[in-house]
Amino acid sequence: MAELNLSVHAGEVYGFLGPNGAGKTTTLRMLLGLIRPTSGRVRLFGAEPGTASLARVGALIEGPAFYPYLSGRANLRILADHAGVRRTRVDDVLDVVTLTDRAKDKYSTYSLGMKQRLGLAAALLKEPELVVLDEPTNGLDPAGMADIRVTLRKLAADGCTVLLSSHLLAEVEQICDRVGVLDHGRLVAETTVPDLRAGGALRVVAGPLEQAREHLGLLLGADRVHTDGAALELDVDPGEAGRINAGLVAAGLDVTELRWHEPDLEQTFLALTGGTPDAA
Amino acid sequence: MLRDIRAELLKQSRRPASWLLLAVAVVLSLTFGYAVPYAGLDGAPASGGPGAGRGLSAMLPDAFVGSALGGLPIFVGALALIFGVLVAGSEYGFGTWKTVLVQNPSRVAVFGAKLVTVAVAGLAVVLALFAATAGASALVASLQGQALVWPSASDVLLGLGAGWLVTTMWGALGVLLAIGLRSVALPIGLGLVWLLAVQNLLASIAAPLLTWVAELQKVLPGPNAGALAASFGASAPGVEQIVGSGQATAVLAGYVVVFAVLGGWLLHRRDIA
16 A cells, blocks of 8 residues: 545545455555554544544444354344443344344354345444445345445435445445545545546437548547547537537438447546456 | 453353363263273272272262362363363454454453453363362262262362363463464364373473473473372372472463463454454
8 A cells, every 4th residue: 555545524425446456455454453554654533543543433344254153133242342332232233234133043044145234233333433344245136235225325314424345336336425446555536426437428420420520520620529430429518419410410411329428437447447347 | 341351251151162162071070080980990900090099089079179170181171272262263263353353442452351251261160170070079979888078168269279270271372372373273283282292292201211301391381280280189191290289370370471461462463364
């Protein structure tokens, strides 16, 4: 890691993105005091990770891990004791993650989705200001993922800040307010999801294609017109679409498609991290 | 730290393996302290085996403290070591160190709670052994028509304390090995090899041949545990009064402190992978 500075605003869901091996989990482990940096310092809430700062943080790191011979409720009671919170808090968090009905069953009998929910419940025990979640939807089916997303949005709505590490771009796109992109231990971008995807183009399919390209070159300037297969991509403001359409029609060209095209998050992510499609 | 102790006690008291270890300790103590010697009362070999000299008198109530402590340097010590490894090593096996530590307890407090749990479990084992052997000795006395003569309360309390110290020492070694090796299987394997094989080889083969090994025996945990048990009349393989009970107590207490400090230091310093 090198000079990594994440600015996570209160009450937002922050997505922490990066290809495998970029250092996401290492960053979170350092943040939580589980590992120490070989050099330099880690600061959380303006202080080194310690009793005071970590008291404000709940976390689920690298998947849930509990005592298999104990029930979900007993596991949470143990963690409540370690956290120094009332045991009555256990029922509250079981309710939040909708596990109350299975709380008396042994953890070893839980499905993966239930284990993830129990992990989330453990992260909420301290009523934290910041919840740090490392790949919380890993291995979940679509319904389980949706459940977690709803819970996270509800947490944010209740004023809790969520730092979510994920490699699932669609998930980040759906629930995160802002994202930070990590590559080789360095933060290469930190912005909102719409801004991360900025740089779209007006996509035009018109025929004959060569005549359309020449006409638009004269209209906009040749350097703003690019050919992409059977289509043209124009570096223009979306508001110019009407004028461009009128010009093409007036020139007798057949316009079959004219739409604003934004690059998807994956393309942006790969461009930022210099990765190949399977690296995400 | 009280909350951490409560958490650790809950973890271990709900764990089936803890109760299995306790049951095995009691069954083995009764088997080799009473059932086997009683069955051999009339047909015991004249000499040779370690149990050959164990007659009726060793099974009567006034000798039950020694009988209860007889297994401590051997199998009960091994079981205490296994328990200590399970208390700390299972956190690596289950991957629960991170789950616990992100709740923000201090590592030293969690480690201290584990040691307290080992000590509490050690006391529970010794109490169970005392109760079981007292009952067995009363049964033997009634079967043989002997009078029920019990040891003094001070002897019983001193015996309990000695047993507690020995089990705690082996349990603390188990905790240290688990944290040092960050696993369960290897610490148990290495601990048992030391406790059941190396110590006996040193005592039976090396010590008679080499003076310095004989001297070294006086500061090793096993021989001192044996010496402490022997001072209460215990008779078993590895139970030999090579030092006085005072020195044995001091050495064992020293080991508890060393194991505790080393284990706490390792846990505090190391990253949690």
